[in-house]
Amino acid sequence: MSALILDGKSVTKKSEEDLRSRVARLKKLSNGAVPILATILVGNDPSSATYVKMKSNACTRVGMDSLKIEMSEETTTEELLAEIAKLNANPNIHGILLQHPVPPQINERQCFDSIDLSKDVDGVTCWGFGRMAMNETSYGSATPKGIIRILEAYDIPLEGKHAVVVGRSPILGKPMAMMLLNKNCTVTICHSKTVGLDKIIKNADIIVGAVGKPEFIKAAWIKDDAVVIDAGYHEGGVGDIELEPLMNRVKAYTPVPGGVGPMTINTLIYQTVEACELKLEK
Amino acid sequence: MSALILDGKSVTKKSEEDLRSRVARLKKLSNGAVPILATILVGNDPSSATYVKMKSNACTRVGMDSLKIEMSEETTTEELLAEIAKLNANPNIHGILLQHPVPPQINERQCFDSIDLSKDVDGVTCWGFGRMAMNETSYGSATPKGIIRILEAYDIPLEGKHAVVVGRSPILGKPMAMMLLNKNCTVTICHSKTVGLDKIIKNADIIVGAVGKPEFIKAAWIKDDAVVIDAGYHEGGVGDIELEPLMNRVKAYTPVPGGVGPMTINTLIYQTVEACELKLEK
Structure with a gap:
């Protein structure tokens, strides 16, 4: 018997078709604005850079924008917290991705947890984890x-x-x-x-x-x-x-x-579109 | 072979001796004020009433105070949220216990989650659960x-x-x-x-x-x-x-x-004393 292959590529391809039409609808509803994912890359890790690039490419494929923020290897916790605070306050940003891992001098947990729950589309906050575990509305990791x-x-x-x-x-x-x-x-x-x-x-x-x-x-x-x-x-x-x-x-x-x-990247995009829809429906 | 009996009564008795001296120290430090646990009992369930009584008795045994709040069987979610908000804002209250379960018309999860993290000494909030799960400082359930x-x-x-x-x-x-x-x-x-x-x-x-x-x-x-x-x-x-x-x-x-x-009750009291200590050390 040959095993069933759980083909992440084909599932994400189908999902992207759906997301493209949802983004197009959001664009109409909001006079041309599209969902925006902010991606934060701290330091010079090449695989992290690749992952962030793949995520912003996925945004492009479904018609979304991404705002790419790159910070130096020497970034402090305070600097990163300040950057996240700006993105939390920016009404044009619907989701925030802080690429894991960050350089060792940074308190990653504190930075993760400073992401506003409504923009935690990568599902990294303690609060979001607790809500998910209790079956409350949340973005999953x-x-x-x-x-x-x-x-x-x-x-x-x-x-x-x-x-x-x-x-x-x-x-x-x-x-x-x-x-x-x-x-x-x-x-x-x-x-x-x-x-x-x-x-x-x-x-x-x-x-x-x-x-x-x-x-x-x-x-x-x-x-x-x-x-x-x-x-x-x-x-x-x-x-x-x-x-x-x-x-x-x-x-x-x-x-x-x-x-x-591919499912990880697609889920991030999917949850960003959801965040934008929720915001517009408010 | 006879099994070891994990004797909750004797462990809590020993813990209460320790807590009594910690409460006495807090009383000195704060000119006579002691830790206060607010207990909220909603409705007429007799076992819930018994549990709340046992918890306030445990407060008394270690020299703490409790503030007993009793609300009717017909209480709405909004009324209960308002009561919790008052206790969150009251600087003399160090911990809040909302006795589970509440009558069915109340959104218990929403009420639990409205308890301030610093007063969640019974460990019922999603946020506190998430922090505990991630090994961050928190009061455990x-x-x-x-x-x-x-x-x-x-x-x-x-x-x-x-x-x-x-x-x-x-x-x-x-x-x-x-x-x-x-x-x-x-x-x-x-x-x-x-x-x-x-x-x-x-x-x-x-x-x-x-x-x-x-x-x-x-x-x-x-x-x-x-x-x-x-x-x-x-x-x-x-x-x-x-x-x-x-x-x-x-x-x-x-x-x-x-x-x-007995361990459940003792842990509630223990965490209320911790909350009061943390507040004084701030």
Whole structure:
């Protein structure tokens, strides 16, 4: 049996068509103004620069604008907070992306949490996380929300399934666990201190790799018929899960690249359009 | 082998001695003023009235004051929000307890979330939950925080242990899972849609019963040497877990009553004293 490929590229392509028409409608409603995503890139990390570029390209593809802010490697917490405060106060900006990670001298959590809840389209604030966890209206953290969206796009059943999330980062593992819980999965969260990871993964109907280590999760640990979600991306085009041996025996999997990555970017754009719609409907 | 009894009564007794001296110190520092907990009871539910009474009694025992607010069964969301706003603005009030549950016409979530973060000593706001989950300074939800405190009082090892939380309520199951995760447990969250609950519980080193159904979790599902935490309380003095057959074969357990219940009340008081200390140190 060949596994179903959860094709992030084709799901995002379809979503972008929908978003293009929603942006066109917003443009008419507001005399030519379009949703604007502000992207903040701090420092010189080349992969961060690439990600920000991919995000602003996605804005362009659906007819939105992006406002690109680049700050030096030496930026202080206070300078970054001041920049975010300006964007919070700017009525033309609908969403704010602060590209993670920021240089080590910056208090990233404080900066994330200074983003206005109504503009937190990347889902990085503690407040937004808490609201999401309690099933209140909120923008979900972009990567896990993108994963939920791709699972839904392929009608993967979630209720009553045992999902194992490997990783507990603030913008991936923790929100992923809460989102799957809210979709009625039984959820297990594993991490670096977990004992017997292989045996726990063996029970997973749905496995989410979110550890940030190349092929850390072995194919042999994963049962036949599992749904395999790989949120990692590493040099050489591999993810956090040893995918190749699984392709003929699991139920479904996200390819690397072309699975979770495009969904993350698309979710950011999608939530920015939502933020603009909400603002206009107010 | 006889199991270790996690005796909430004796832990809270010791904590109250400590709190009494901290309150006495605060009283000196502030010319006779003591920490004040505002308790809000809405409606006529007799067990809620009992809980509120027990909480104000605990305030008295450590030398604190409580301000008792009682509102009718017909209270509207707006009336309750207005009352909370007054307490938020009152500089003499250090903590606010809104007794759960409130009558059905009230939007409980909105009322919880209107409590100022600095006075959320019962740990019920989405914002406080998000901060706790991300390991930022916060008051934890009182029952799960009380459970963490009793585990620590008895030096129960948590790191690398597999904890299974049965229940996913906003003030118990969800925060319990995040707190145990932050203590480096591997955490599984189960609920009404979970399939094969017995087998999942069989793997638990630590089991937390937080379902609200009398003896719903069977002794036969729990392995020898597990640590058993029962957060339920039902008529006839039983909890959510069938405890009696476990008393001679598990490692440790919380009795019902006298285990989690006293810890919940003590944690509320403890966090109110902390709030008052933080305010004075500002």
